[in-house]
Amino acid sequence: MRLLIGSQSAMSAREWCLLAAILVAIATFSVASPFFASFANTNTIMRNSVELLLAGLGMTLILAIGGIDVSVGAVMGLAAIVIGRGIGAGVPTVIVALSGPVIGALLGLFTASVVVLGRIPAIVATLGLLGVYRTGIFVLLGGQWLSGLSKSLTDFLSVTLAGLPLNMIVIVVAYLATWLALRRTPFGLHLLAIGNSEDRARLSGIAVVKVRCAVFVIAGALTGLAATFYVGTYRNVEMSIGSNLALDAVAAVVLGGTSILGGRCSLVGTVLGVLLLRILQNGLLLIGVPSLWQPVVTGVLLIGTLAFEVMTQHLRFSDLKWAK
Template identity: 45%
Template structure:
């Protein structure tokens, strides 16, 4: 089967994606209106700017998660990748390394861990959710072994401009998000790598018959997600200037929820970067709004998990059966 035949269904479903994005945008407007009425602080410039600065790490990781889900895979270990990368970033400061070396160290660690995930999935043929669930526990074990159950705190503000800085009158996080999503868009729409991701997610066997190096592409997309998780770690350290023992525990759920809410199909072959970004906005708006109206933060995960279940159930009913095995 030719590659063009494999990926054609992706383009015929763009109208469906647009509908999901429009629905999500409408939900953002409606729920945002509710929070604006419920709290006088919701629409203030300070609150909106703070929400943006708190969203950048999730937005960056969600871009990479979109690519992974398009390929028909998933990564529940991304929080562990972020955590281990953050550890090395924190230790780098404690060791007195120059800032550029610390940045490269963190990015290298995240990329390496992502590559490990990809190799386990592609070469060992372990189903993605099982593989990354296993590596998640390994990464969390590394977290506790390295920091011994204690925080790495009191880090310098060297990286702070990544989240608190402004450039040409706009917050630096806007440039970070635009850069990451711009590059991912080019990869998906104007590079063979993106076409291969859609082809693999639509029908892996057909992709192999079309001559695509499926294993290599899987490893590459996991490595890219690892790189972006490490970028999220840099942003996390820049914002909080410490590394907590429970770092990254919810970000995988939030990233997956953002991507699925944005129109991606958990079976693969379908995904939208714009939808994922709207999903991030939706999740962060709910988190911020619940805090402002005095609802316990414990309900944030309940709401996000509940939304994810509803969307996945609706998708399963629409496609008439259980998800395909990976």
């Protein structure tokens, strides 16, 4: 049972490797494209990372308990539609901004009721919910984009504090709060204990159902918050919103060192995984690789990481047998 952050060393070997990969990618794309190493492009990469950082944080918690949620992109889409409709109806901006995480939390609660209370495997349940939510997006949008939204939410979210944009402040606060919860409260220990062995956690007196439900609700709220920033930035909601979010989130989180089997997570690793993914996607686009290939690159990274994990575990198991 490990939380790969705040251990004896500031960063694990996995995280140092990710940081090295990021530096290599930056150096490579800076040489390959004259547009990569620019202030404007750096801003683009950071802007494109906001939603994935928030959704990735929620996915980190879900994977840590041994679950998965492939419907997060559709959850963001539904929350974004509610936000867009609120802007169009002239709802006060504060309420519009808060409606994202509220809708996300409610959808997370519904997901939890299906997965946790319904005892349906997470991958099966969230695949089914993905279809339901995607249909809901189509019906609510009527086959058309929500576009040309007013700048009320954009202006509200454009405030800065000590020179830092609001989205970066929110992300830092979200990660810091999660770090404190995982390191300094029983919730973190219970979460990782469930990920290691749900049966043992239940026998130890841990409220497994409550913790698992709470994780899905928190993840939903974070995804809804991502929808708030998405609509505030782009001022539209398209039919395909969030279509690759689940794949990107799982890939970034697993790249960062969180075990897809549960019981181990790394918040620093998630941040580095998101940055590496977005840098690769941005750099490949700048050197002429069509965006159609971005999911392919993400999928290859995910499969490669999982293959490496399996190989490493097999070697460790072999070493243990020889040691006996």
